[in-house]
Amino acid sequence: MTQDGFDPGAEATAATEAILASTMHGTARGVVVDSPPGAGKSTLVVRAARELAAAGERLMIVAQTNAQVDDLADRLATADPALPVGRLHGADSPPDPVLDRHPEVAKSASVADLRDRAVVIATAAKWAYVKDVEPWRHAIVDEAYQMRSDALLQVAGLFERALFVGDPGQLDPFSVVGAEQWAGLSWDPSASAVVTLLAHNPGLPQHRLPVSWRLPASAAPLVSRAFYPYTPFRSGTGHGDRRLAFGVRGDGGGVDRVLDEAAASGWGLLELPARHTPRTDPEAVRATAAVVRRLLDRGGSAYSERGADPAPLTADRIAVGTAHRDQAAAVRSALADIGVPAGAGGVAVDTANRLQGREFDVTVVLHPLSGRPDATAFHLETGRLCVLASRHRHACIVVCRAGVADLLDEHPSSEPVRLGVTVKFPDGWEANHAVLAHLAEHRVSWRP
């Protein structure tokens, strides 16, 4: 329990109980659960699935990517090895071999083979091909805010009622072609599934998970204030529960100073001199790689509530987040040049879209607006910054060119306002300013 009498464990349990009560005994056809980053969404899905199965209900689970489906199936089978789980997959995309260790997980590309399973799990894209079957009584839709409305349209006929779980603060789904002609329609196919669902069923019970177990006490207040102003949440751990320490003293250089700042405060901003650069700014990319290199070289140890002994900060506990794929590629290549393994088993280097739902000890972020001459809607998107700033358990280090605050002031949001479209709060402009203002307190200026 924290000093102000907030007991995160009790709060989270109460919220979970309320959600399960709505799901199991409620009369509404849908239940929506908003979950901030790292609030135990997957745990909730696993728990709800087990309880529904235990009550004798047949259940289908819809997730968005194959990785998410494999991960959920693995968690479900680990939590309840006797539960008959069916993993429905595409003919060209076999499931992760990690599922082979669970004898009760049946795998098939055809739903007919899995009709006897208590729980059948697949991606929305795969479910869309399932036709002419008797509907399931229950469904759980995971990452529902990242699911597009048209994807829900394709699968909603397969179930009678559903629990929709997701994080409203992350990246909205997108379409590669313009969808303005449907903006404002309640069934805009490019909108999020939850937006459509709630527009047509305004009375559905909505719950939220109040505690982030991932974000440290240093990060939760900022992320909550900047990205979830009307649905605040707290961290499950207090100040001092998590600590990052280095075995090697800093050499006094900019990179080491920002590491020390991040270890002490949870945040670090490595600010390079102002300059307009191409997207793959070589200096910023090299600085990002150097931060990772020093994180590893200095023998970081992560102390947390998970155990008395510190966990060594290894490459697989570090992520680098960027806005664009070519930036991620440039960082990977820069890391390879200085001998840091990236990819499977090494440092995860990816775009915000691909880091969604993942968790690391330390993240290094190449700021989306760094070195840009303009601030477009893409770079201002609230969800992008939120994903990048909420993947870490200990510390987040942002690499950025100076002058982003001025850039923001020169580019106020100018997206057209459309009738019938729910305005999202906060807008990306405001969220970016809030994060920048906070980072400014942890700034280390550095000229490479």
Next chain:
Amino acid sequence: MSVMSVLARAEAVARGRAVPAATVRHRWVAPRPLVFVPLTTAGEAGAPLGAMIGTDRAEPTVLVVPQPLDRTLRFDFFAGLAAAVLPVVEEYADAVETEPATRNREETEVCSDAPQVIVPNGAALEYVRLLGRSTRYLRTVEDPDAPHPVPVPVPLLGRWLTHWAERARTPGSALLVAMTDLLTRHWATGQSAMEDQHLGGLLGWIDPPQGWDGAAAAARAQTGRDRDGLLFSPPAGPATDPVFDNRVLAPALERYDAAKAAGATGPLRVAEADVRRLVASQLQPTWDDVWHGVDLLRALPEGAHVAERWKRDRWSFTGHRDRVRAGEPPQPKRDDAVTAAQKLAGRETAQARLLAQEALDDPLVMAGRRLAGEAFAGTVLAVEMTYSEGRRPMPRPLLTLATSDIPQAEPGTKAYRAVPDAKSAQTAEVVSVAEAPGSGVLPAQRGGDEPGRTVVVRLTGGMGTGKVPREGSVPEVGEQVLFTLFAHEPRSGPALPDPEETPWTHGGPPGAAVADVPDTVTAEDFL
């Protein structure tokens, strides 16, 4: 913007002239396009001022509304437009060819060609949409209860305009295209994308007059004015130049109004001719510019997949022809949930197909994809024959390639290779990507084409069904090959439910919802 397009724009600035952004023409340009240059009235949404339209550059049909606020005159304009457009549609509607039956489809007929409409710019394209929306529901003189009836063919015109405008949203379609979009696809200028929307300015960069440099020619087109203060190259965007509106058009309209009020036939005819001459003077430069653009595009060789995409446009035209002939009602105001999802899915597939086909048709586009790590070209260093496991082992040769590209591929990523004379691409999967020995310096520091990476791919298809790969289907050592990491023929997704099966999450079947409430604030709907 990709690095390639930034570079192209920088080069254009340095040279003072647009540089090619494509080596072939990626869009269909019809032998006899229907060019349509509309003008709208400032400050009055959906009130046309005039238009030039026709398939013959020497003899455009000029339509002018001498008093744009007069509804009768506006309806006359619509009737004139219908008289110019519908005969062209009819011309194409009856020339058909037979499409043989396939597994999923019976033998059908498809129009052997379709009318292509070219407008000057994106705003004009949007105006076509607006005209379609404002005319397809109008009630005609055949309806005795209609308070303001229009000539009979006007709603039909609206349906065709709506169809063209809706089809134009499909990536790669060419039934209705904006000349500025066509030109910016094929040339990169040294000005911003916003400035590229001015057709005159854009042509200034692409084909400046003798002795002019691109920037100067563009500046003259955008802002140059004659002694009367009128633009040399009025935008016809479809908005008019405010100086023209204030100094020239407004007095002419006043003279027309005065003559009409006086009931004098002679002065009215003179005043009308005046407005007509003035509006035509604003249309003519843009009309000429559009045809100039057509000439420039025709000089480019056509991309290999352009005719295939045009065939989809012909299907689209045929489909709408059939709906009109079957007496179906005009397109609804709003799409229902299933239709909207269907359209979006179709367009996303079209977008993926377009991107793949443009890259396959054009080495310059493919260079951009290679630079982005989405494709790689190289020389075959070694071929090792391996076989798949299973009851019937199939050939799965391993190719080792040396490439100077940097493919962004994890092991297991699917790769595709275009094989000449084959129906579909050869499939493969990436086994490994490694730095070539002795590299480790950044590509920029190496020689440009010096191979920097070794890629191993396993061919998984396109080799026939036998135990021995079909002859010529496996590249040989020393051969140049190119693999893409994107599919060449993207598949469309699963079928959507019928509209009657719309689920509860999307409001249930259409029709159950409340019908539109008529506008209660204004006495009549003007649009």
